[in-house]
Amino acid sequence: MAAAGAARTTTGISVSIARDPALVRTVRLVAAAVARRASHDEEFVEEVRLAVGEACALLVGETDESANGGPVEVTMRLEDRLRVAVSANGSVAAADPPTSDIDGVEPWALLRGLIEDFDISRAAGSTTLSMSWALA
Amino acid sequence: MAAAGAARTTTGISVSIARDPALVRTVRLVAAAVARRASHDEEFVEEVRLAVGEACALLVGETDESANGGPVEVTMRLEDRLRVAVSANGSVAAADPPTSDIDGVEPWALLRGLIEDFDISRAAGSTTLSMSWALA
Amino acid sequence: MDLSLETRHEGGHTIIEVGGEIDVYTAPKLRDKITELVGNGNYNLVIDMEKVDFLDSTGLGVLVGGLKKVRAHDGSMRLICNQERLLKIFRITGLAKVFAIHGSQADALAER
Amino acid sequence: MDLSLETRHEGGHTIIEVGGEIDVYTAPKLRDKITELVGNGNYNLVIDMEKVDFLDSTGLGVLVGGLKKVRAHDGSMRLICNQERLLKIFRITGLAKVFAIHGSQADALAER
Ligand SMILES: Nc1ncnc2c1ncn2[C@@H]1O[C@H](COP(=O)(O)OP(=O)(O)O)[C@@H](O)[C@H]1O
Ligand SMILES: Nc1ncnc2c1ncn2[C@@H]1O[C@H](COP(=O)(O)OP(=O)(O)O)[C@@H](O)[C@H]1O
Numbered sequence: 101m102a103a104a105g106a107a108r109t110t111t112g113i114s115v116s117i118a119r120d121p122a123l124v125r126t127v128r129l130v131a132a133a134v135a136r137r138a139s140h141d142e143e144f145v146e147e148v149r150l151a152v153g154e155a156c157a158l159l160v161g162e163t164d165e166s167a168n169g170g171p172v173e174v175t176m177r178l179e180d181r182l183r184v185a186v187s188a189n190g191s192v193a194a195a196d197p198p199t200s201d202i203d204g205v206e207p208w209a210l211l212r213g214l215i216e217d218f219d220i221s222r223a224a225g226s227t228t229l230s231m232s233w234a235l236a
Numbered sequence: 237m238a239a240a241g242a243a244r245t246t247t248g249i250s251v252s253i254a255r256d257p258a259l260v261r262t263v264r265l266v267a268a269a270v271a272r273r274a275s276h277d278e279e280f281v282e283e284v285r286l287a288v289g290e291a292c293a294l295l296v297g298e299t300d301e302s303a304n305g306g307p308v309e310v311t312m313r314l315e316d317r318l319r320v321a322v323s324a325n326g327s328v329a330a331a332d333p334p335t336s337d338i339d340g341v342e343p344w345a346l347l348r349g350l351i352e353d354f355d356i357s358r359a360a361g362s363t364t365l366s367m368s369w370a371l372a
Numbered sequence: 373m374d375l376s377l378e379t380r381h382e383g384g385h386t387i388i389e390v391g392g393e394i395d396v397y398t399a400p401k402l403r404d405k406i407t408e409l410v411g412n413g414n415y416n417l418v419i420d421m422e423k424v425d426f427l428d429s430t431g432l433g434v435l436v437g438g439l440k441k442v443r444a445h446d447g448s449m450r451l452i453c454n455q456e457r458l459l460k461i462f463r464i465t466g467l468a469k470v471f472a473i474h475g476s477q478a479d480a481l482a483e484r
Numbered sequence: 485m486d487l488s489l490e491t492r493h494e495g496g497h498t499i500i501e502v503g504g505e506i507d508v509y510t511a512p513k514l515r516d517k518i519t520e521l522v523g524n525g526n527y528n529l530v531i532d533m534e535k536v537d538f539l540d541s542t543g544l545g546v547l548v549g550g551l552k553k554v555r556a557h558d559g560s561m562r563l564i565c566n567q568e569r570l571l572k573i574f575r576i577t578g579l580a581k582v583f584a585i586h587g588s589q590a591d592a593l594a595e596r
Contacts, residue, residue: 111256115266120247121509125486126269128507128538130251133262146569154540157508210541213576257397261374264395264426282457290428293396346429349464 112177119160119169128153134176138235151214155186155229187228248313255296255305263310264289270312274371287350291322291365323364377405386414391423394431406438415447418480450480489517498526503535506543518550527559530592562592
């Protein structure tokens with residue numbers, strides 16, 4: 101199929117959302133669409149949707165109070181692997197040390213457990229969550 | 237409903253895609269999701285999906301040859317109205333005069349006929365299609 | 373992906389059942405199919421759009437191009453479309469007057 | 485939107501049937517519902533997640549928070565979940581060992 105071939109060319113989409121929890125599901129829609137271009141394995145698609153949604157949720161934060169923290173940016177690229185970066189400037193709800201506890205849930209547990217290649221980097225008040233998946 | 241109230245606050249999403257025709261449908265997904273936040277009228281949602289998809293298709297162009305023309309950027313904001321801007325730098329497939337003919341279809345006819353508030357502006361080699369809808 | 377094309381021959385007509393989205397990405401596949409059919413001598417086409425979810429101006433362009441091709445051979449191209457949201461697109465662009473648009477395959481094939 | 489909550493009382497349990505997506509946007513609504521129920525003296529909750537399409541860590545946090553609340557009243561919180569993709573999330577986070585997860589309402593209500 102043409103789509104499968106095209107997936108090997110670098111093609112990318114980036115989405116930037118206001119720090120509004122209601123927009124996270126829209127980012128999940130995009131993540132699922134991009135993943136589906138790379139593979140028709142619905143388990144893979146679901147994993148990407150969950151991981152990108154989770155990363156986005158952590159950076160958006162639950163309350164609208166952080167709305168002045170600037171946008172959350174999500175970049176997805178299909179190249180040798182599916183590469184996703186989710187980053188936000190300013191104060192980030194999940195910028196606490198990775199041992200923090202939100203209602204008893206360790207915030208990075210899900211992402212770390214879900215994705216083999218997962219990385220958190222912080223620089224100049226900005227946090228970037230990077231993840232990638234091999235393309236079948 | 238909380239969602240209806242939230243729609244009156246300025247909240248926005250922007251999507252930037254490589255000039256790859258396969259990504260246009262992903263932008264349509266986003267457009268439909270944003271429109272659905274503003275209104276549950278499916279006819280309205282469908283109109284926004286069609287218009288944003290059409291604008292995006294015109295700037296992306298049909299062939300991958302224009303892939304080096306830089307990304308196409310789509311910005312959607314819910315404020316007093318739903319405001320959408322679709323713009324692209326560099327050479328744009330649809331930058332011909334509005335009387336041009338692609339296989340007999342006048343490229344702007346659909347957008348002009350569909351949207352009351354539609355505007356094309358060109359500046360410094362960049363084209364922006366702007367459109368907006370009243371929120372019911 | 374997300375465009376399906378099924379071709380059948382019936383009573384001198386060639387019916388293309390199109391499903392999914394006809395847009396800037398998929399329209400070339402429909403164009404190629406029409407070109408192939410006309411190249412093989414099928415000049416009376418019926419495009420069944422009942423299962424089409426989305427149509428943009430690239431898709432319209434392919435349909436207009438197809439109409440030109442079959443007319444060059446004194447052929448015909450009929451469309452089947454029931455969906456108001458698609459009919460609206462044909463009306464807005466003035467193409468509702470250009471195409472013979474029918475409500476069903478039976479209708480489209482009945483007409484002389 | 486996109487989170488539905490239906491509450492029923494049956495045999496000393498309060499069943500919350502959740503539908504849609506439990507995420508950073510909707511989880512507060514589930515938290516409020518649990519808080520309200522516990523506030524009104526309902527300490528034995530059954531969360532039916534059969535119609536849940538999506539669950540993120542904000543949703544997990546609300547469930548863990550709910551468990552803490554009912555336990556503070558010597559109550560219980562049982563989950564109903566059949567879907568592998570959700571069960572996987574509970575396993576990854578270690579919460580599969582924390583919650584009593586059942587395959588059906590009958591199962592959840594049968595257990596003492
Ligand atoms: N995301 C998570 N990953 C692993 N363990 C978790 C996670 N969230 C909570 N837990 C653990 O689940 C257990 C249940 O917590 P809690 O609701 O406080 O119940 P308890 O009354 O048994 O302490 C705790 O031991 C907590 O550390
Ligand atoms: N988007 C459009 N809006 C309005 N009219 C259009 C559009 N696209 C094509 N047409 C018109 O449809 C007619 C049909 O064109 P064509 O396929 O060349 O058939 P014909 O053989 O009748 O000229 C033309 O008159 C053309 O101007």
